[in-house]
Amino acid sequence: MDANSPKPSQTGSQEIAAATMLRAWLDQVGGNNRPAQALALLAADTASYLQGGHASPALDADTLRKYYYDKYGGRMPETPASRWLPSAEVRRWWDARQASLEQACRHAELSVIPQLTLQTGGGRGNTTLYRLDFLPLPAIDDTSDDRLYPESRTATSGLVEYQVEPAKAAWWLRPILGKQPFRMRSWRGYLLVGATILEALALLLLWFVAFVTMRGSRPLSAGDLSYLLTAAALSYLWVQAMRPLIRLPADRVTIANDILLAYDQFHGQFKLVRDAKSKLAGGWFQLVRHHASCSICSGDVEIADGGEAFPGRLIGRCSDSPLEHAFSFDPVTLRGRSLYPDFSPDPHGQVPLVP
Numbered sequence: 001m002d003a004n005s006p007k008p009s010q011t012g013s014q015e016i017a018a019a020t021m022l023r024a025w026l027d028q029v030g031g032n033n034r035p036a037q038a039l040a041l042l043a044a045d046t047a048s049y050l051q052g053g054h055a056s057p058a059l060d061a062d063t064l065r066k067y068y069y070d071k072y073g074g075r076m077p078e079t080p081a082s083r084w085l086p087s088a089e090v091r092r093w094w095d096a097r098q099a100s101l102e103q104a105c106r107h108a109e110l111s112v113i114p115q116l117t118l119q120t121g122g123g124r125g126n127t128t129l130y131r132l133d134f135l136p137l138p139a140i141d142d143t144s145d146d147r148l149y150p151e152s153r154t155a156t157s158g159l160v161e162y163q164v165e166p167a168k169a170a171w172w173l174r175p176i177l178g179k180q181p182f183r184m185r186s187w188r189g190y191l192l193v194g195a196t197i198l199e200a201l202a203l204l205l206l207w208f209v210a211f212v213t214m215r216g217s218r219p220l221s222a223g224d225l226s227y228l229l230t231a232a233a234l235s236y237l238w239v240q241a242m243r244p245l246i247r248l249p250a251d252r253v254t255i256a257n258d259i260l261l262a263y264d265q266f267h268g269q270f271k272l273v274r275d276a277k278s279k280l281a282g283g284w285f286q287l288v289r290h291h292a293s294c295s296i297c298s299g300d301v302e303i304a305d306g307g308e309a310f311p312g313r314l315i316g317r318c319s320d321s322p323l324e325h326a327f328s329f330d331p332v333t334l335r336g337r338s339l340y341p342d343f344s345p346d347p348h349g350q351v352p353l354v355p
Contacts, residue, residue, distance in 0.1 A: 014112045015056075015134045018105065019047035022114045022132070025104045028181050028284045031273040034068075035093040038085055039116070039130075041067040046132045058119060058131040061085040087118055087128040099334040103164055105137055113137045158338035160292040160301055160316060160327050167268035167289040170260055177287055183275070184282025192285070196242060203238055206231045248272045248285075253314060253331050255305060256287060267291070267302045269314075271331070292336065294318040296325050301336075303329055315339060 023043040030036020041064055049057050059067075061081035069076045077084060094116045105113045112134040119129040169177045176195070182188045210231055214224055237259075244254035248270050256268040267289050274283040292301040299320035306313035310326070316336050318325035327336035 014110060016047055016050045017108070018110050018112050018114050018134055019043050019050060019132065021104065021108045021110065022101075023047065025101065027275075028286075029097065029100060029273055031275045031283055033093065034085065035090040037072070038064045038068060038090065039094070041071070042130055042132060043114070056132050056134075058129040060127040060129050061087075062127065064130065082127055087120070087130075090130070091116070091118060096333050099161065100164070100332075102137070103334075106140075111137055158295055158341075160295050160336045162290045162292045162301075162316070162329070162331075162334040162336065164288050164290055164334065167256070167287045168262040168265045169256075169268075169287055170262055173260055174262075177285075181284050181286035184272075184285055189282055189285060192245075196245060199238060199242070203231075203235050206234065244270050249274075255303060255314065265289075269303055290316075290329070290331070290334075292316060292327070294320070294325050295327075295338070297321060299325070301325075301327060310339065 020043075023040055026036050026040035026043060030040065038061075042059055045059065045067070046056050049055065061084065065076065065081045065084055102113060113136075115133045115135050117131045117133050119131065166179060168174070176188055176192050178188065184190075184193070210224075210227060214220065214228075241257055241259050244256055244260070248254050249272060252272055252274075254270045256270050261268045268287055269290060271286050271288055272283050290303050293299075294301050297318060297320055299318040301316040301318050303314055304317045304322070306315045314329050316327040316329050317323075324340065326339045328339055329336050
C-alpha cells in the first residue's frame, strides 16, 4: 500500500473535524437565517453519526424542522416542511458562501471540505433529503499559472476574490476582543458594550459639569474656554473612534479606525452577524481584514469608504491606484467587480488604455 495514501482512521477523523468545524462556522456566518440553522443541525447530527462509526445521514426537511423546534422552541407551523425549508433557498444560501467555507477549512488545516448533497424527491410525498459529503480540499499549487499570475484568473471578467484573515486590535482593546469571534451575549460582548456606554456617560457628565458651572450671567474665563475646548476635543475623538462600533448593528461590516487597530495592523473591519431578530440579542462579533489582488495591476486591494463617488458603500481600493482601480465589495460571496467599466480587462486579458 502507498505510504502517502490516507488511512481510514485518518480520513474519518478529518470528516469529523470538518463536520464539527462546519457547525461552528454556520453559527458564526449564518446568524438567524433558517437555512443556516437547519444546516447547522445537519452538521451536528452528521458529526454524531461519524463519531459512532456510521455513514453520513440523509435527513428530510420534516426531521430538520423537528430538530429546529426542539432546540429553539416555539410552535411548529402546520405548513408542509418543504415550504418551511425550501430546498432552492438552502442551495442558494450554501452556494453563495463556498469561498468563505473553503477559507475556513484552510484556516482549520483540514484536508477535506464539506459538500451539501440534495437528493430531490421527484414526486408527491417524496421529500428532499439533505446530506453532507466530504471531498478533498483543492490543493493550492504555488507553481500553477493562477498563483504565479493571479490576474489570469480574473482578467477576463474584471473580478476580484477577497480573502479574510483575523486582524489585530490595539493593545488596550485586545483583552476584550481576543483573537477569535465571540458572541455579543458573552462576557466579552457585555464588556465591550458596557465600556462603550460608560465612555458615553463620562462625556455626558463632562458636559453636564460644564453646563452647571458656567450657567448664569458671569463672563467666561480662560479656564472655562479651556474646559470647553477639551470637552469638545474629547467628544469629537470619541465619536470618530466609536462610530464603527455604533454603526455596526445596522451596517454589519464597518471599517475599524487606526486608533482601534494595533500599530502594525494597517487595515481592519468589524463584522457582526446577528443571531436573532431582537435588536438587543446581539450576534457574532469579530475583527477581520478583507483583502484581494487587483485584477488590473495585481496590487493589494483593501476595503475603504466609498467617499463621494460611491456614498454609503464600502468598496475595495487598490493600494497602487486607489482612485482608479476600485471594486465592489460583497462580504457574503467575497467577490467584487470593477466599478469603472473602462478599466475592465478585455477578453484577451489586456487592460484597455483610456485616453
